[in-house]
Amino acid sequence: MEYTEIMVRYGELSTKGKNRKDFIGRLNGNVTKALRAYKDTINIQPKRDRMHIILNGAPFDEIDHILGKVFGIQTYSPAIRIERDIELVKQTALELMQATYEPGMTYKVNTRRSDHGYEYDTNQMNLLIGDYLSEQMPEMKVQMRNADLVLRIEVRHDAIYLSNQLIHGAGGLPVGTAGKGVMMLSGGIDSPVASYLAMKRGVEIEMVHFFSPPYTTKKALAKAQELTGKLANYSGKINFIAVPFAEIQETIKANVPEGYLMTIQRRFMLRLTDIIRDQREALAIFNGEAIGQVASQTLESMAAINDVTNTPILRPVATMDKTEIIKIAEEIDTFDLSVMPFEDCCTIFAPPRPKTRPNLDKARHYEQMLDVTGLIERALSGIEITPVYPEQQFLNDEEDFATSLL
Numbered sequence: 001m002e003y004t005e006i007m008v009r010y011g012e013l014s015t016k017g018k019n020r021k022d023f024i025g026r027l028n029g030n031v032t033k034a035l036r037a038y039k040d041t042i043n044i045q046p047k048r049d050r051m052h053i054i055l056n057g058a059p060f061d062e063i064d065h066i067l068g069k070v071f072g073i074q075t076y077s078p079a080i081r082i083e084r085d086i087e088l089v090k091q092t093a094l095e096l097m098q099a100t101y102e103p104g105m106t107y108k109v110n111t112r113r114s115d116h117g118y119e120y121d122t123n124q125m126n127l128l129i130g131d132y133l134s135e136q137m138p139e140m141k142v143q144m145r146n147a148d149l150v151l152r153i154e155v156r157h158d159a160i161y162l163s164n165q166l167i168h169g170a171g172g173l174p175v176g177t178a179g180k181g182v183m184m185l186s187g188g189i190d191s192p193v194a195s196y197l198a199m200k201r202g203v204e205i206e207m208v209h210f211f212s213p214p215y216t217t218k219k220a221l222a223k224a225q226e227l228t229g230k231l232a233n234y235s236g237k238i239n240f241i242a243v244p245f246a247e248i249q250e251t252i253k254a255n256v257p258e259g260y261l262m263t264i265q266r267r268f269m270l271r272l273t274d275i276i277r278d279q280r281e282a283l284a285i286f287n288g289e290a291i292g293q294v295a296s297q298t299l300e301s302m303a304a305i306n307d308v309t310n311t312p313i314l315r316p317v318a319t320m321d322k323t324e325i326i327k328i329a330e331e332i333d334t335f336d337l338s339v340m341p342f343e344d345c346c347t348i349f350a351p352p353r354p355k356t357r358p359n360l361d362k363a364r365h366y367e368q369m370l371d372v373t374g375l376i377e378r379a380l381s382g383i384e385i386t387p388v389y390p391e392q393q394f395l396n397d398e399e400d401f402a403t404s405l406l
């Protein structure tokens, strides 16, 4: 079927009264960015109640794939615009139904008119088109309630629009409407899912990733970058901030009792993330912690780590089971990457028996023995920021692969 336009229905607008303009403006910007490959063909028209994407020959199937990942869209329907000729309505209705009908499906016709001067009223249109379809496709039964296929016919002044699919969008709020946060992204399963959930609520994120060359390979870094590329499908582009962490880890390992290695490392990570958050003018920190999952994620541990800042720390997957997190990771296509065996800095420096109930005073005490300011300053001076684009590849670089094997 060659669709001529897509009607896009906004999500959560009813609760957003005075923010409506901001919502629609952002969504328009985000859709424009997501569909930039088609910018010379398509025409995006954001209106108060709906957005129309005029296709001008651009393929709906490809655009469907991209649009389904833009937050702030509740539903959308590909539609066909035709002249206001009843014979043409019949013919197009039949083609649409033939393209989407599957054995056993029921249908109904639902006409709406914004031009009340059109020669047929809504009832006449429903009957006329319904009779024609039943005649041409007798196997397809009419059903008024919960029909499988609803053929919507909209009679407007300029043309008639037909559509019979209601596709569920990604929901949520347009990325950017809820402000900016920094995300602590590891190479694991949980933090990519937490990133997705933060973006779904309209938060624009930048990734902060700690890496420890030479203890961690380039592959581990590339994995986190490639995960960022997967998540950029939902927001267009994400800045990836790589923070060197080896000196801090070596120093902690040499000076802190083993039971507190993990707590102190995490306190440093959080301190650094908070400084970066401030520099990047973000308001909150997000991470992928889930209560009780590992030693660093008990409430006692979280309290001992959280102690270094007053900045809001949001944990989108905090109350989820691992299986629930994995389900989302599969849906957003990050799972296969996350389980690749390139170990990140935490795994390599993980003590065999970290304290699950660290004592805050002890953590502070051990930390006082280190040159916290100097270590932080040196790590900050080694930061590298790179923009990552949707589906950008980092892992298939042959040279990197050779290095990882050394």
Ligand SMILES: Nc1ncnc2c1ncn2[C@@H]1O[C@H](COP(=O)(O)OP(=O)(O)OP(=O)(O)O)[C@@H](O)[C@H]1O
Pocket: 183, 184, 185, 186, 187, 188, 189, 190, 191, 192, 208, 209, 210, 211, 286, 287, 288, 289, 290, 293, 294, 296, 297, 344, 345, 346
């Ligand atoms: N190398 C890293 N760089 C940035 N953030 C990290 C790093 N390692 C861990 N974190 C942050 O700390 C959180 C907890 O990490 P941890 O390794 O304890 O748990 P996890 O359950 O394996 O998490 P994940 O699956 O996200 O790696 C991560 O979700 C992430 O937000």
